[in-house]
Amino acid sequence: MNKKSQKISPILFSSEMVRAIISGNKTMTRRIVKPMPRIANVKTCNTLDDMYSKFADLFPHPYGKPGDLLWVRENYRYCQPFGPESLNYQFIDNATGESVPDETCYKIIDYEKWRPSIHLPKTAARIWLQILNVRIERLKQISKSDAKAEGIKQIDPTKILGGTCPVYYNYLNNDTATDNPVASFYSLWESINGINSWDANPWVWVVEFEVLTINGWNCVPEKIRRMADVI
Structure with missing residues (x-):
């Protein structure tokens, strides 16, 4: 293909x-x-x-x-694993309301709220x-x-x-x-x-x-x- x-x-x-x-x-x-x-x-x-x-x-x-x-x-929000220049993503479990564990995501950006799945970038x-x-x-x-x-x-x-x-x-x-x-x-x-x-x-x-x-x-x-x- x-x-x-x-x-x-x-x-x-x-x-x-x-x-x-x-x-x-x-x-x-x-x-x-x-x-x-x-x-x-x-x-x-x-x-x-x-x-x-x-x-x-x-x-x-x-x-x-x-x-x-x-x-x-998936529902998501941004996080900063290594500093402000390096953004990553954290995902949420809609059933429990808890974030999905992600060992690469060390620091959540306080001002970032959960975003609906429809807005998740394909590359993320x-x-x-x-x-x-x-x-x-x-x-x-x-x-x-x-x-x-x-x-x-x-x-x-x-x-x-x-x-x-x-x-x-x-x-x-x-x-x-x-x-x-x-x-x-x-x-x-x-x-x-x-x-x-x-x-x-x-x-x-x-x-x-x-x-x-x-x-x-x-x-x-x-x-x-x-x-x-x-x-």
């Missing part, structure tokens, strides 16, 4: 999902297809591949194709992803393995009535858990998209990705940096 054909796009994740990416538990995301395909379009498709090939032309994926890059937008993004695969399917078609790849949180089974089988977090009720990863993803989806959003069963883009770095553009493999003009 040459430089001209490589797309670089920003993408947003919830704080919970940013943590899952950083921990290595999230390698996939689902995004609602907009606008929704009409039923008439669906009936003309004989296979899932046929449907995707037709929809890909009608509804180009907003984040690109395999090989393209994504950078994660710490998390860079590369798309591996893109497909389209109904939300409820998600498999158990895909639900795990979505970054759902696994809970220590010994803390759930002394069990030994894997159990997963319920994002709608902190006091309960489930042994079904799809059920956990259902609760995650509704916690982000609202009640009854699962029952709507929309068409979604399924984006599989590789985490290139969580430490900024300069830590992206050199071969990839040579193909993309970011600065």
Whole structure:
């Protein structure tokens, strides 16, 4: 892929999902297809591949194709690691309201307030992803393995009535858990998209990705940096 054909796009994740990416538990995301395909379009498709090939032309994926890059937008503020001439960035965990630990960020500029993610400069993004695969399917078609790849949180089974089988977090009720990863993803989806959003069963883009770095553009493999003009 040459430089001209490589797309670089920003993408947003919830704080919970940013943590899952950083921990290595999230390698996939689902995004609602907009606008929704009409039923008439669906009936003309004989296979899932046929449907995707037709929809890909009608509804180009907003984040690109395999090989393209994504950078994660996060809330941020400036900090000074080495002095006033050397500015760095500090990121915030929206779920806890606490700053993300960053050993390179030693001194916070007192007058700097947290800024919304929409204003984060691309060159300051710490998390860079590369798309591996893109497909389209109904939300409820998600498999158990895909639900795990979505970054759902696994809970220590010994803390759930002394069990030994894997159990997963319920994002709608902190006091309960489930042994079904799809059920956990259902609760995650509704916690982000609202009640009854699962029952709507929309068409979604399924984006599989590789985490290139969580430490900024300069830590992206050199071969990839040579193909993309970011600065």
